[in-house]
Amino acid sequence: MVMQLPQHHKVNFTSSKTFTSSFISEVKETLFPDDPFKYFYKPSSSTSSLSSRLERIWNLSAYFLPMLKWLPKYTLSKFQDDLVAGITIASVTIPQSICHARLTHLPPIIGLYSCFVPPLIYPIFGSSKNVAIGTVASASILSASIIGDEVSPIENPDLYLCLVFTSTFFAGIFQTMIGIFRLGILVDFLSKPTILGFMSGTATIIILQQCKGMLGLTHFTIEADAVYVVHSLYHHLQESSWETLLIGLVFVCFLLLAKYIVGPLKKGLNPLSIGHLTFNNQHLRTVIKAGIVTGSLALAEGIAVGRSLALMNNDHVDGNKEMIAFGMMNIVGSFTSCYLTTAPFSKSAVNYDYGCKTAMSNVVMATCIMLVLLFLGPFFRYTPLVSLASMILLSTGSLIKLKEIKELFKIDKFDFCICIISFLGVVFISMDIGLLISVSISVIKILLNAARPKTYKLGNFENTTMYQDVEQYPSSSTFSGILVLRICAPLFFANAGYLRERIKRWVESELDLVTSSGCQNLEYVILDVGGVTSIDKTSIVMLSEVWRYLTKRKIKLVLIDPRIEVMEKLVIAELVNLIGKEHVFISIDEAIISCQSSLLHHSDNSI
């Protein structure tokens, strides 16, 4: 019997791409996913004329200095909006930056300095319209912890200050380098759950540390580790029994009543600190470590903030350019008595809410801070310490995002575990180790996922060309004599061995089924590789081993829809010849029709 087969669509076995062109396009997708050079491609109407040349030079300059894009079009009405937003964020910034400076164990004035210079640098290089520049709690605490381990901020405040500036310098260098070498991909590996757990952990540590201020304990640990803090608290409370506790409570009341003050704030703008950068061997490792860790954390937060706000606005933010902008502002900052700054979420959200139009709002904010530094500084000496302590508690308390953590638990238990591990690591070991453990586990998860790709057995909805996972859609029916499997993952050395065993397992369980149910023998294994986006040598060898395994059992291997990159390698490695071009189809449906017709033919013959 000869069946009338429907017209087959030809499988494309040839690739037009050379190795070089596909390599370049891969590098481009990896390092330049934001396609930064698209402006250069655009054909200009009048080629090689002077105006077109000037336009190109302008575009080139505007690429490096995004300010050139919006400044020429800047209008008074835009400035009005930026002015409102800028003044608003300045009012948020002043107490916040003083509070963050205290968290870093720095003089309060450093916080104000840090909110003056960097916001002036960012608008030149930054591509986001919405972010507001300032200090952040998490990075502040982290640098205090790493540098505080090496040099005590209480015993040796001058050296400590110098090291903070130096670590800010290295953070800036690191951020700029990441931007220049377009390694923004590194920051992608700091996942949300990691950061969430990290922030909650640091917040917990700080709240415990605030007990010091609240209970008036003087011989207190500055270690950032919950065990130390709780132990120290317990120990110091223990050592002078109930009297201390009473005094402590009285002290709290006293604190609440009396207006403890910040202390004198010097009048005047940022002094130069470039001479204070210390690169001596003794502390170099620590400051570089602090720079890299805090720099990448600040980068992750700043870029995430910029990107989410840009999405609200249908804007475009160039990640790598942002990195350079953050890096430049921190380098310049470290020369002018500023410590690490980035784009904090809360402040940027306020900036966005109050309708900022361009990065000019940062300049407005900086101007406000300048006025404060020049004229109003002395007034802030009356900022009550208690209000600061409560601000610290509030701002750190808000870092513990219980709602988001609950949601993580609801949606993704693994993400939740990552978050908890990050939290526990920070609280019980140390901030950097906690972060490291959490990132490592995330990366290991990725590797495990890649090494153990999922395979599905597919079934068909009757009278359709749809093939679905039989587990998800139990109503779909399978075919006697044919096993349809789908692989959805790049094939490479680390999963080749697993997939070989997995396919064998599928085939064996199918054969068991055949033996027990007595239905038609398995004659075809159809492998839908449409979801395989790349393949390497090891996997090609694996496929040929699978083919040999099946052939020994008189089962034919059929491939469905290999992608262009995969097909190219299968052809070169002569696997297509091994399997036979007639066993490569463009869709499962066509393969099934062809297989069924040949099965029918067989059984006709056997009858």
Add this chain to the structure above:
Amino acid sequence: MVMQLPQHHKVNFTSSKTFTSSFISEVKETLFPDDPFKYFYKPSSSTSSLSSRLERIWNLSAYFLPMLKWLPKYTLSKFQDDLVAGITIASVTIPQSICHARLTHLPPIIGLYSCFVPPLIYPIFGSSKNVAIGTVASASILSASIIGDEVSPIENPDLYLCLVFTSTFFAGIFQTMIGIFRLGILVDFLSKPTILGFMSGTATIIILQQCKGMLGLTHFTIEADAVYVVHSLYHHLQESSWETLLIGLVFVCFLLLAKYIVGPLKKGLNPLSIGHLTFNNQHLRTVIKAGIVTGSLALAEGIAVGRSLALMNNDHVDGNKEMIAFGMMNIVGSFTSCYLTTAPFSKSAVNYDYGCKTAMSNVVMATCIMLVLLFLGPFFRYTPLVSLASMILLSTGSLIKLKEIKELFKIDKFDFCICIISFLGVVFISMDIGLLISVSISVIKILLNAARPKTYKLGNFENTTMYQDVEQYPSSSTFSGILVLRICAPLFFANAGYLRERIKRWVESELDLVTSSGCQNLEYVILDVGGVTSIDKTSIVMLSEVWRYLTKRKIKLVLIDPRIEVMEKLVIAELVNLIGKEHVFISIDEAIISCQSSLLHHSDNSI
């Protein structure tokens, strides 16, 4: 106008799996992909009877001691085959093991010892029928290099020997641990190109080092680094000008004529070496490092060999059980004057070719070696050193697999680069650093691949339900007003940001096309997520951001065929409610029909 739509297939929005059950199944796939417990599941016909209980106990014992599976069924005819194979591999083993012992800078007798005890241990625990146990060149050279850096095998041969035994002990412990904790997945990350480059590199070093023997140089470096070796060669040749060269050449001729001998070989079986294991702090780090590095290399080779031979035979090899078997034989080996052994490819291939039936052929080989050790030892003292040197050259030369490297270049340029990096690292830096760099690059490649998943724009073959990448099949046609994209990768934090930007880029270029060509406005973006095997919180947020971005531009987002694991999370995170259940389809075709009918409806209304 109301179109008659074909019957829709219902999308399955519900998942029957709890977190625990899906977590368990994931752990099972990751750590137990070979399903080792399948024998326990099998329902026995007569439950709880004595015989069934005995059977279960027997199965349990047979699980831990695979020997129990084949030994009861062992027949004389099988033994005849094993005898032939065993004697054949013994004849290969004797010169080879002496040669490998020399490569490790050990007395030749140690090579013979190493081929006596481990082959007796392997059959008890090992699950492969085809592998032959013995020493390998690569691991021999590697341990010589790592331990030789710490203790000179020439100046302090006794300590060196003790350290080799100790490192063998740690290799065994490491291998057993990996097997017990079912971490075979670790070995999966040693890719073929890495091993290929590594072996070629080590072979190059050795061939250079053999110049020492050939040119009769005595003050020669034992450093395993091409620069050292070539420099040392050059320096020593230089220092006494042409006379040395002449003497060297004469020496070579003399070597070729005179029968230099191996030296006396003691009669007798392996002496105990358990007392020689040295765990003092001074060398502990080195021996542990040597143990782990050589242990994993030996494991990777042994398991790959076992698996490929099993595939030829339609056999099953349990990777984790193999690891325990290799580990046990090395632990016992380190107690009985053996150094690291595994299943070398060449010897196992001979074993397979000569028709071995069970692991008994190893016992036969061990018996032959025993006879040699007991009675024939003294005869081997007349093995000419020159023939050994040429054997070393031959066996190391065969490690440089130019043909395979060429094939790598042809099929996969990236694999080729990995191989060359591994080669250069080994030759110019050191063996372990070379290996480390190559493995790191492979892992980074995996991470980059995972962080930059591919997306495709799909088109349709007319009058079919097939949707293919328009780049691969330019003849497929797209739809006006509808953009169909396919994502084939797990979505997670490290690629969420990239995918958001990539989807935006696809949409923007589509919008540009609309503007320039003046065709119908883009109204639908159809995202085929059938190939997305998992999703996390960050990616769900990303999808909702994409939805928001599209909604602002009055474009509707349509999801196709989310997999069961993905659907579950989309429902919990309420993304399905956000997008609308009516915008989730089971196949692209149904989505297109529905979108087109509503587009038609719109244009009807607008007319």
